[in-house]
Amino acid sequence: MKLTFPYMGSTIIYQKLLQLLDHEVIMPPRPTQRTINLGVKYSPEFACFPYKVLLGSYIESLELGADTIITSGGHGPCRAGLYSEIHLKTLRNLGYHVDMIVFDDIYHYPKLFLERLRMIKNHKSFLQLIRAIYTSYQLAHAIDSLQKFMEIKQAYELEQGAFAKAFEIMRQKFAKAANTVKDVQCLQREGEMLFSSIPVHEPPESQKVRIGIVGEIYVVIESSINTGIAALLNKLGCEVTRSLYVSEWVDHALPRFIKKSDTAIIKNSKKYMEMGIGGHEIHNIGHMIHYKEQGFDGIVHLMPFACLPELITQSLIPKISIDLDMPILTLAIDEQSGAANTLTRLEAFVDLVRNHKLQKAG
Amino acid sequence: MTAARIGLPTALMHSYYRSFWKPFFEELGLEVIETGPTTKAILNKGIRYSVPEICAPMKIYTGHVLELLDQGVDWIYIPRFVSIRKGDVFCPKFLGLPDMLKHTIPDLTSKMVTHHLNVKHENIACMKEYLEIGKLFTSNYRKIKNAVQTGRKKWLEFRKYCVLERYNCQTANGKVFTGKPALQSDLPIKIGVIGYVYNVYDDILGMDIISRLYKLGANTVTFEMLEQGEIDRQLRGYKKRLFWAFSNKLLASAHQFFRDATIDGIIHVTAFGCGPDSFLGKILEINFSQSPKPFMTVRVDEHTGESHLQTRVEAFIDMIAKSKNFKE
Numbered sequence: 147m148k149l150t151f152p153y154m155g156s157t158i159i160y161q162k163l164l165q166l167l168d169h170e171v172i173m174p175p176r177p178t179q180r181t182i183n184l185g186v187k188y189s190p191e192f193a194c195f196p197y198k199v200l201l202g203s204y205i206e207s208l209e210l211g212a213d214t215i216i217t218s219g220g221h222g223p224c225r226a227g228l229y230s231e232i233h234l235k236t237l238r239n240l241g242y243h244v245d246m247i248v249f250d251d252i253y254h255y256p257k258l259f260l261e262r263l264r265m266i267k268n269h270k271s272f273l274q275l276i277r278a279i280y281t282s283y284q285l286a287h288a289i290d291s292l293q294k295f296m297e298i299k300q301a302y303e304l305e306q307g308a309f310a311k312a313f314e315i316m317r318q319k320f321a322k323a324a325n326t327v328k329d330v331q332c333l334q335r336e337g338e339m340l341f342s343s344i345p346v347h348e349p350p351e352s353q354k355v356r357i358g359i360v361g362e363i364y365v366v367i368e369s370s371i372n373t374g375i376a377a378l379l380n381k382l383g384c385e386v387t388r389s390l391y392v393s394e395w396v397d398h399a400l401p402r403f404i405k406k407s408d409t410a411i412i413k414n415s416k417k418y419m420e421m422g423i424g425g426h427e428i429h430n431i432g433h434m435i436h437y438k439e440q441g442f443d444g445i446v447h448l449m450p451f452a453c454l455p456e457l458i459t460q461s462l463i464p465k466i467s468i469d470l471d472m473p474i475l476t477l478a479i480d481e482q483s484g485a486a487n488t489l490t491r492l493e494a495f496v497d498l499v500r501n502h503k504l505q506k507a508g
Numbered sequence: 509m510t511a512a513r514i515g516l517p518t519a520l521m522h523s524y525y526r527s528f529w530k531p532f533f534e535e536l537g538l539e540v541i542e543t544g545p546t547t548k549a550i551l552n553k554g555i556r557y558s559v560p561e562i563c564a565p566m567k568i569y570t571g572h573v574l575e576l577l578d579q580g581v582d583w584i585y586i587p588r589f590v591s592i593r594k595g596d597v598f599c600p601k602f603l604g605l606p607d608m609l610k611h612t613i614p615d616l617t618s619k620m621v622t623h624h625l626n627v628k629h630e631n632i633a634c635m636k637e638y639l640e641i642g643k644l645f646t647s648n649y650r651k652i653k654n655a656v657q658t659g660r661k662k663w664l665e666f667r668k669y670c671v672l673e674r675y676n677c678q679t680a681n682g683k684v685f686t687g688k689p690a691l692q693s694d695l696p697i698k699i700g701v702i703g704y705v706y707n708v709y710d711d712i713l714g715m716d717i718i719s720r721l722y723k724l725g726a727n728t729v730t731f732e733m734l735e736q737g738e739i740d741r742q743l744r745g746y747k748k749r750l751f752w753a754f755s756n757k758l759l760a761s762a763h764q765f766f767r768d769a770t771i772d773g774i775i776h777v778t779a780f781g782c783g784p785d786s787f788l789g790k791i792l793e794i795n796f797s798q799s800p801k802p803f804m805t806v807r808v809d810e811h812t813g814e815s816h817l818q819t820r821v822e823a824f825i826d827m828i829a830k831s832k833n834f835k836e
Binding site: 225227 | 601606750752780786787
């Protein structure tokens with residue numbers, strides 16, 4: 147059984163988990179134009195963009211020799227819950243011999259969930275399984291905390307690319323050496339030291355521009371398909387905070403008694419949306435309000451083209467923007483998006499945000 | 509004192525539940541205003557107030573709501589469809605519809621009558637959901653109960669015509685409200701039309717595809733003619749059904765149509781940007797790739813011209829007629 151998984155965010159987290167369980171892992175290559183082209187070719191035209199990218203990515207992993215895909219399921223109303231079904235149908239129809247291990251909601255199908263766990267735990271004991279999961283969970287948190295730090299300080303780096311280089315070094319170290327929780331903690335401290343040693347020039351508080359990124363999980367997390375939007379904003383001199391990281395997404399899926407996720411932030415969205423409609427919309431709206439309270443200067447809302455829940459958020463944004471007195475830019479991402487287009491729109495947006503800030507300051 | 513006027517936007521689920529809503533509100537002593545068939549003007553109003561990327565049916569619904577506001581009604585009924593079968597839900601756009609309209613159309617909030625429709629059966633006429641709506645207009649419990657019952661009776665009559673006498677949504681509504689029987693004659697060709705009621709029966713989106721087919725010599729069957737039990741039976745083979753109530757109905761009806769030897773061809777009518785249909789279409793494409801039955805997908809949006817639809821439908825029917833002659 148050669149396992150592979152969907153490409154989203156720092157893939158070493160999933161790689162680590164599977165390696166700790168003694169599986170043979172085929173790393174999916176970072177999505178490129180070829181991946182997107184492959185995905186688009188075999189997808190329905192109006193399927194959402196993440197569906198297309200993942201299909202392309204699966205095909206590339208299968209070409210590398212993988213035969214089993216591990217992925218998450220869902221129970222609607224967002225289309226993402228059906229990805230696994232349609233992906234599998236499409237891949238088999240294309241002639242690939244492939245199996246899927248789908249982790250559906252534990253509350254809906256507890257038996258199935260346990261069965262799947264047994265499948266991936268290999269010959270290890272449940273204790274070892276739990277330890278492996280906990281280690282990768284900590285790893286996700288460590289990497290994300292470094293990334294958060296980077297996306298803020300990178301705006302002020304003196305030598306361009308210094309943070310990116312340091313992050314790559316740390317990523318490789320994590321991939322190689324983070325096998326226990328202790329390793330993870332050591333490496334995280336090492337990373338923090340490395341990052342704080344990078345020379346930065348911080349402007350006075352009044353000139354800092356803080357941008358929050360909200361949106362659909364895949365396009366927010368996966369930098370290879372959102373044209374590296376966080377780094378672009380950093381280059382334009384803005385601090386960036388995202389509403390979603392892999393670790394937070396995991397926290398969100400955990401049962402309440404283990405981890406309390408940001409329910410207070412979500413509650414904020416009640417004014418605009420009465421109920422969750424399947425995606426990250428209440429999360430996003432809550433975060434927009436939260437960013438305002440935190441004194442952010444602008445918000446970028448990312449969505450895949452024709453994303454069902456985010457279209458509703460997008461419809462609400464003009465009103466929210468007026469209510470919060472906050473510039474909000476919506477960018478729809480699909481196979482047609484180009485880096486130049488995104489950059490131009492971001493530049494204009496950052497100019498607007500700076501002006502808005504100056505005006506408010508009087 | 510004249511009766512308060514309540515507006516029902518004639519879009520989305522309206523044609524499926526008209527026979528319940530109209531008598532229900534009339535029993536409550538309200539005057540019911542319907543916007544009628546979609547016109548270019550209504551559509552243009554809707555487009556102005558909605559996000560460009562959103563699907564055409566949503567734009568049309570927005571247009572109908574604006575039309576009602578322009579007509580100066582006192583209330584506008586905009587239900588939030590959550591679920592009409594255990595385990596099934598509606599498309600996220602339906603779930604967020606009242607929120608979306610409330611925050612995009614100014615002055616709507618005070619006129620909007622909304623509630624969550626979260627029931628276990630497609631028969632939505634139950635006191636649990638409609639008591640709070642009734643209470644807005646009367647404090648008389650018995651009157652509300654009466655109104656729900658009257659509505660339910662009409663709606664069941666509507667379903668009876670659909671399931672037992674093979675009326676489609678439009679003709680069944682005609683039969684229930686005006687007593688006009690449907691045009692039925694023995695035509696040589698029978699086509700299964702798969703599509704949501706708000707696409708197929710909309711004047712702008714569906715462009716009256718049913719009567720177009722009729723004129724070309726083809727009878728049509730649609731998903732309304734299947735009852736819920738039959739739908740669940742057709743979908744038994746699926747480990748994971750689709751999430752969306754009406755998409756499941758379409759999927760089941762597609763299975764039924766492909767199996768039914770008397771049906772000569774199948775047309776899938778879908779709107780631009782419809783998320784559920786993108787997956788439904790793929791499933792049909794893969795599951796029935798081996799079937800000898802002709803299958804065509806027609807995608808419509810607010811820019812679709814009539815001649816485009818006419819040409820494609822004509823070619824489809826010609827092809828079927830030819831192959832039928834050939835076989836004979």
